[in-house]
Amino acid sequence: MSEFTASLSQHLPMLLDGIMxxxxxxxxxxxxxxxxxxxxxxxxxxxxxxxxxxxxxHLQQAMELINQSTDSQRQHMHKTGPDxxxxxxxxxxDSNITDMLNMQREGKSIEDIxxxxxxxxxxxxxxxxxxxxxxx
Numbered sequence: 677m678s679e680f681t682a683s684l685s686q687h688l689p690m691l692l693d694g695i696m697x698x699x700x701x702x703x704x705x706x707x708x709x710x711x712x713x714x715x716x717x718x719x720x721x722x723x724x725x726x727x728x729x730x731x732x733x734h735l736q737q738a739m740e741l742i743n744q745s746t747d748s749q750r751q752h753m754h755k756t757g758p759d760x761x762x763x764x765x766x767x768x769x770d771s772n773i774t775d776m777l778n779m780q781r782e783g784k785s786i787e788d789i790x791x792x793x794x795x796x797x798x799x800x801x802x803x804x805x806x807x808x809x810x811x812x
Contacts, residue, residue: 737798776803 772793779789786804790797 734798734802737796738802741796741799773803773807776800777807780804 772795775793776789779792780786784792786800787797789795789804790800793800
């Protein structure tokens with residue numbers, strides 16, 4: 677029994693050192709995986725921020741177009757009757773939306789639709805996105 681306790685007291689420090697090394701290696705591995713996950717999350721956040729910035733930019737352009745359209749309609753309304761201008765503008769907008777949707781169904785690109793209808797690219801993108809959301 678005394679030989680066992682002597683052997684244990686001699687090998688115990690080495691056993692504890694081995695356990696410590698194993699624990700440190702495990703912690704290092706976990707730290708590395710968490711760092712990889714953190715980089716992935718940061719990348720996803722950067723992509724989301726970019727998409728949000730782009731969407732904000734599209735929305736600002738759409739608001740500018742709406743404001744310009746409203747201003748031109750007001751000016752035109754003073755020259756002609758308000759009912760006639762509203763009906764004509766609504767008819768033109770409905771026709772453009774119908775044309776956009778038909779061209780999209782035909783497989784035309786957004787750029788081609790924009791060029792064909794003579795409308796700004798961002799306006800076409802916005803209308804198609806809104807129509808897609810409306811369909812869902």
